[in-house]
Amino acid sequence: LEIGVKREAQVFLVGAGPGDPELLTLKAHRLIQEADVVVYDRLVSDAILDLVPAGTAKIYAGKATKCRAMPQDEINELLAKVAQAGHRVVRLKGGDPYTFGRGSEEAEHLARCGIAFEVVPGITSASGCSAAAGIPLTHRGLASGVTLVTGHARDDRSLDLDWHRLADPDQTLAVYMGLAMLPKISAELIAAGLAPSTPAAAIASGTTAKQRVCIGTLTDLAERARAQDLQPPVLILIGRVVGLSAVLAPTATAEAHDAEERRHVAI
Amino acid sequence: LEIGVKREAQVFLVGAGPGDPELLTLKAHRLIQEADVVVYDRLVSDAILDLVPAGTAKIYAGKATKCRAMPQDEINELLAKVAQAGHRVVRLKGGDPYTFGRGSEEAEHLARCGIAFEVVPGITSASGCSAAAGIPLTHRGLASGVTLVTGHARDDRSLDLDWHRLADPDQTLAVYMGLAMLPKISAELIAAGLAPSTPAAAIASGTTAKQRVCIGTLTDLAERARAQDLQPPVLILIGRVVGLSAVLAPTATAEAHDAEERRHVAI
Numbered sequence: 001l002e003i004g005v006k007r008e009a010q011v012f013l014v015g016a017g018p019g020d021p022e023l024l025t026l027k028a029h030r031l032i033q034e035a036d037v038v039v040y041d042r043l044v045s046d047a048i049l050d051l052v053p054a055g056t057a058k059i060y061a062g063k064a065t066k067c068r069a070m071p072q073d074e075i076n077e078l079l080a081k082v083a084q085a086g087h088r089v090v091r092l093k094g095g096d097p098y099t100f101g102r103g104s105e106e107a108e109h110l111a112r113c114g115i116a117f118e119v120v121p122g123i124t125s126a127s128g129c130s131a132a133a134g135i136p137l138t139h140r141g142l143a144s145g146v147t148l149v150t151g152h153a154r155d156d157r158s159l160d161l162d163w164h165r166l167a168d169p170d171q172t173l174a175v176y177m178g179l180a181m182l183p184k185i186s187a188e189l190i191a192a193g194l195a196p197s198t199p200a201a202a203i204a205s206g207t208t209a210k211q212r213v214c215i216g217t218l219t220d221l222a223e224r225a226r227a228q229d230l231q232p233p234v235l236i237l238i239g240r241v242v243g244l245s246a247v248l249a250p251t252a253t254a255e256a257h258d259a260e261e262r263r264h265v266a267i
Numbered sequence: 268l269e270i271g272v273k274r275e276a277q278v279f280l281v282g283a284g285p286g287d288p289e290l291l292t293l294k295a296h297r298l299i300q301e302a303d304v305v306v307y308d309r310l311v312s313d314a315i316l317d318l319v320p321a322g323t324a325k326i327y328a329g330k331a332t333k334c335r336a337m338p339q340d341e342i343n344e345l346l347a348k349v350a351q352a353g354h355r356v357v358r359l360k361g362g363d364p365y366t367f368g369r370g371s372e373e374a375e376h377l378a379r380c381g382i383a384f385e386v387v388p389g390i391t392s393a394s395g396c397s398a399a400a401g402i403p404l405t406h407r408g409l410a411s412g413v414t415l416v417t418g419h420a421r422d423d424r425s426l427d428l429d430w431h432r433l434a435d436p437d438q439t440l441a442v443y444m445g446l447a448m449l450p451k452i453s454a455e456l457i458a459a460g461l462a463p464s465t466p467a468a469a470i471a472s473g474t475t476a477k478q479r480v481c482i483g484t485l486t487d488l489a490e491r492a493r494a495q496d497l498q499p500p501v502l503i504l505i506g507r508v509v510g511l512s513a514v515l516a517p518t519a520t521a522e523a524h525d526a527e528e529r530r531h532v533a534i
Contacts, residue, residue: 015394017292018388021293022297023388024293025284025290025292026289026291026292026296027287027289027290029293030289096390096394096397097398098403099404100405104403104508104511105407107401107403108511108514111514112514118517119401121285121290121395121397121398121399123292123389124391127282127366127389127391128388130388131363131364131365131387131388132388134374135365136365136371137415138415138417139371140369140372144416145414145415145428146366146414146415147412147414147438148404148412148414149411149412150405162435165432165435165438168432171414207388241371247375247378248371248378248386250385
């Protein structure tokens with residue numbers, strides 16, 4: 001082995017994207033076809049698992065929201081063991097492995113075991129839901145940047161975010177897994193100075209056939225999401241860009257166009 | 268037309284990802300094959316343009332860093348005109364259309380013209396470079412979230428970011444197009460309280476064969492990037508996660524493994 005030369009990877013930590021199987025990368029799709037073993041998450045959709053060839057071993061390593069099916073340590077061990085047995089492993093993770101995916105913990109473990117690995121990025125939920133709901137993450141004059149945080153926490157107290165930094169009217173805030181903590185998130189942001197009328201959206205199962213989008217404000221989004229019985233996984237988007245969904249949401253163009261046509265007919 | 272029903276899109280605003288053609292989504296790849304006309308950016312790599320079928324019209328709408336080849340208004344007009352002429356258009360944009368891509372301005376224009384469009388997300392540069400350089404965007408105990416901003420500005424004064432909000436040791440900061448402004452960015456973050464020793468990386472042409480990664484600290488990264496003559500496009504990553512590249516960078520495993528083997532041989 002030459003120092004600094006990349007060895008062929010034994011484990012691929014692969015982002016499966018937000019849910020729509022067509023949002024897999026070409027590389028993810030190829031690696032799934034070439035794998036001996038696919039280890040997958042709860043957030044990887046059935047439509048994506050259908051792409052795994054019939055002869056390939058599939059191992060579920062999901063963690064449900066409340067009951068943790070397999071602790072992270074065990075997943076790390078599992079990946080190392082299957083690789084050391086000589087199998088070519090694809091570790092398929094919802095979204096992007098290095099954005100709230102704990103992929104870096106798996107990568108660290110593999111590195112320490114001397115197992116060659118490669119990380120394949122995926123479409124992160126914020127990008128996927130943004131496109132699918134017609135809510136750009138940035139837009140001139142409305143949002144000069146975007147911050148991604150996770151709303152996942154064991155209890156109210158452990159959601160320890162710096163609310164004053166996050167309460168920025170000139171940026172978009174994307175909260176992953178934010179449904180359970182939405183009332184707290186809204187209250188904290190308002191307390192930190194963000195206007196209660198700030199537009200906010202909750203996107204459930206974004207990019208999939210089950211997608212549901214709930215639009216409101218910081219004040220009422222939690223109540224609206226509860227009334228509509230939204231179910232995880234949910235991405236929350238907060239900021240002035242949410243207002244653009246009235247024009248940019250996939251159904252908005254047809255509606256605007258029809259309104260325009262009716263106006264012409266009326267004239 | 269039924270209200271609220273999605274019409275078949277005439278224009279697809281498609282994210283081409285960070286550069287590696289294998290990081291295109293399956294959907295982007297399919298739409299490129301089906302397009303009548305492909306309108307593309309300067310940031311779309313030649314390797315990706317090679318995937319456009321020979322019979323498909325290609326129109327360059329790039330904007331160079333300093334000489335703006337085509338103003339945004341003209342691009343908006345161009346997309347509308349080609350679509351109204353009955354052609355199926357793929358507007359191919361580097362990265363993700365709704366993250367610093369000005370894709371939402373194009374979408375807004377199409378919506379106002381009553382032209383049906385669809386946005387297809389792409390791998391944004393922060394995800395692509397993160398995977399390619401072994402620098403996770405989030406990691407337990409090191410970064411609880413990530414903020415994406417752009418360092419692109421006409422001059423020093425117009426780079427008007429809220430440095431105090433951005434100078435957060437518990438988050439990763441990703442600066443798109445940040446090379447030219449790197450000295451100012453570092454100085455402002457240090458002045459706002461971020462430790463001068465904070466690890467920082469500059470990744471040029473991330474995910475492509477031309478990729479170069481420069482690692483340093485807030486204090487010396489600008490000087491190192493200049494010494495190595497890095498060229499745009501460059502993504503800057505700032506925060507404690509950058510330190511993980513020593514273990515997670517694609518060449519790091521082989522090196523660690525070799526060091527381990529040499530130690531065994533020596534024993």
